Amino acid sequence: MLKPNRQIAILLMTAAMLSGCGGHSAEVPDELIPVTGTVKLDGEPKANITVIFNPGKNTTGTGGYGVTDKDGKYTLTHRSNQPGIEAGEYVVTFSMMGLPDGSPIPEGKDAADVGAVQLLPDKYTNPNREMNLTIATVKAPSVTLDYEIKSK
Numbered sequence: 148m149l150k151p152n153r154q155i156a157i158l159l160m161t162a163a164m165l166s167g168c169g170g171h172s173a174e175v176p177d178e179l180i181p182v183t184g185t186v187k188l189d190g191e192p193k194a195n196i197t198v199i200f201n202p203g204k205n206t207t208g209t210g211g212y213g214v215t216d217k218d219g220k221y222t223l224t225h226r227s228n229q230p231g232i233e234a235g236e237y238v239v240t241f242s243m244m245g246l247p248d249g250s251p252i253p254e255g256k257d258a259a260d261v262g263a264v265q266l267l268p269d270k271y272t273n274p275n276r277e278m279n280l281t282i283a284t285v286k287a288p289s290v291t292l293d294y295e296i297k298s299k
Contacts (some may be wrong), residue, residue, distance in 0.1 A: 175227045176233050178233070178234070178287065179229055179231030179232060180231050180232060180234055180288070180290060181222070181223075181230060181289040182211070182290045182291075182292065183223070183289075183291050184292040185215075185219045185220050185221070185294075186198060186241065186293070186294045186295075186296065187295045188219075188297070189298050192218050192219025193219050194215055194216055194217045194218075194219070195214060196215045196219075196241055196243045196267075196296075197214050197215075198213045198214070198239065198240075198241055199211075199212045199240045199241070199242065200223060200232055200237040200239055200283065201237060201238045201240060201274040202235060202237060202238075203235060203238060205235070205236065206236050206237060207233065207235065208232055208235050208237075209225070209226050209232075209233070210226070210237060211223040211224050211231070211232040212224060232285060233285070234286050234287060235284075235285060236282060236284050236285075237282070237283045237285060238274050239281040239282070239294070240272055240273065240274050241271040241272065243265070244258045244263040244264065244265060245264065246261060246262070247262065249266060266298065267296065267298065268298075
């Protein structure tokens with residue numbers, strides 16, 4: 148099945164772009180705006196959901212990401228590893244990897260090594276603006292953005 152491998156590849160490429168792979172250290176912008184919030188899956192706070200802010204067409208920022216804790220709370224991190232992101236409009240995507248039966252990836256194991264798959268529907272994972280209707284505007288001094296997503 149190519150679909151899970153394709154989704155893992157997309158997730159890894161997105162993470163690589165956000166982490167600034169290629170040996171260059173990311174510059175810290177003059178102003179990073181704190182972004183926090185909560186993600187609920189099927190009405191309940193959920194841990195280990197990656198929240199990714201992908202810059203919109205007119206946003207000069209590089210975006211950022213955060214991972215929810217057991218209470219569903221996240222804080223965005225810029226690719227320079229500093230908290231916050233640049234002001235602008237972002238397409239927000241979500242990712243939750245797990246085993247094909249829906250159970251979590253065992254602690255200490257790598258997603259690729261255990262055959263992990265994307266557990267969320269494409270409408271949440273695809274950064275294509277035409278498919279993804281989750282748009283966020285980030286502006287000073289800080290932003291709190293809560294999301295409710297569904298597993299089906």
